Amino acid sequence: MFQENAKVVDHYTIASKTHLIKLHCPKIAAIIRPGQFVMIKLPGGNDPLLGRPFALYDTTLDDQGKPTGIEIVYLELGKMTSLLPAVVPGQSIETWGPLGKPFPIFPNKDHVAFIAGGIGQTPFLAFGKQLLGIKAYGGDSIKKSLNKVTMIYGVRSAPFLAGVDHFKSIGLDLFCATDDGSQGFHGRVTELLKTLPKAEHWYGCGPEPMLHALCKLALEDNTPCHVSLESPMACGLGICFSCVVKVKAEGGWDYKRICVDGPVFNADTLVLE
Ligand SMILES: Cc1cc2nc3c(=O)[nH]c(=O)nc-3n(C[C@H](O)[C@H](O)[C@H](O)COP(=O)(O)OP(=O)(O)OC[C@H]3O[C@@H](n4cnc5c(N)ncnc54)[C@H](O)[C@@H]3O)c2cc1C
Numbered sequence: 325m326f327q328e329n330a331k332v333v334d335h336y337t338i339a340s341k342t343h344l345i346k347l348h349c350p351k352i353a354a355i356i357r358p359g360q361f362v363m364i365k366l367p368g369g370n371d372p373l374l375g376r377p378f379a380l381y382d383t384t385l386d387d388q389g390k391p392t393g394i395e396i397v398y399l400e401l402g403k404m405t406s407l408l409p410a411v412v413p414g415q416s417i418e419t420w421g422p423l424g425k426p427f428p429i430f431p432n433k434d435h436v437a438f439i440a441g442g443i444g445q446t447p448f449l450a451f452g453k454q455l456l457g458i459k460a461y462g463g464d465s466i467k468k469s470l471n472k473v474t475m476i477y478g479v480r481s482a483p484f485l486a487g488v489d490h491f492k493s494i495g496l497d498l499f500c501a502t503d504d505g506s507q508g509f510h511g512r513v514t515e516l517l518k519t520l521p522k523a524e525h526w527y528g529c530g531p532e533p534m535l536h537a538l539c540k541l542a543l544e545d546n547t548p549c550h551v552s553l554e555s556p557m558a559c560g561l562g563i564c565f566s567c568v569v570k571v572k573a574e575g576g577w578d579y580k581r582i583c584v585d586g587p588v589f590n591a592d593t594l595v596l597e
């Protein structure tokens with residue numbers, strides 16, 4: 325893990341209350357892989373005191389293809405994410421990572437599906453590029469792992485759909501859903517998923533109720549499924565135990581820390597309550 329005082333290179337709005345920020349942090353960018361995250365802290369002051377976790381959206385490269393930084397996409401939600409839009413290019417943000425484990429890739433699969441709810445879309449751009457052999461991460465060589473990635477992306481209403489052009493441009497088969505029917509399928513991503521050709525493996529990220537519904541569906545449907553959990557975190561380093569999730573264990577259940585044992589978990593191992 326590296327800690328870098330990352331200069332903001334660019335920062336702009338991509339959807340309602342949703343922004344993309346580019347940070348110059350070459351050490352982190354060189355080793356981070358899709359599914360991993362960084363913690364960031366606002367410049368100037370200690371409010372909020374704690375850093376906040378954000379998934380890798382993508383890396384930025386120089387003319388020679390060398391990673392120079394990372395991109396994060398965030399939704400304005402609470403204390404830090406409401407202050408973050410005021411940060412301008414040239415300012416620096418304390419950034420540490422990569423944290424957590426990357427998405428697992430399984431051999432001999434041809435078609436997987438990403439199921440994203442709300443800002444849970446963020447880990448899937450880099451992962452799509454990696455699986456489809458468009459880009460490599462973490463010092464790996466480019467490797468195409470499969471031929472087809474379907475993405476099912478749901479938000480509350482059309483203005484919150486973020487990065488749709490980014491996902492389409494890498495050849496993902498994208499299906500959108502909105503809670504209010506303002507664009508695409510009217511209803512939940514899990515309902516839309518049931519109407520589509522069956523993928524061999526599902527990867528999900530989004531709000532807890534959506535992930536619960538997805539994990540339940542995966543068990544009923546006998547489809548292997550991994551989910552990336554985005555619960556609040558204090559340290560991001562495995563020290564404070566503020567981020568635990570219940571997993572099945574011998575004799576019942578046990579706790580795992582999302583920041584170091586995850587954030588990606590096999591749906592089959594989670595205790596769904
Ligand atoms: C591994 C990981 C990756 C993440 N990636 C992204 C990302 O790419 N983009 C993004 O926008 N967000 C992401 N998040 C969530 C992000 O960290 C929170 O949105 C952020 O911490 C909110 O900070 P805040 O100071 O604005 O809100 P706070 O002031 O800390 O919280 C405001 C309200 O939101 C609730 N809240 C805070 N965090 C969460 C959460 N994670 N889930 C549900 N409710 C929460 C609090 O309980 C409170 O009610 C990720 C979280 C994790 C754990």
Ligand code: FES
Pocket residue numbers: 557558559560561562563564565566567568581582583584
């Ligand atoms: S956030 Fe501190 S242990 Fe996970």
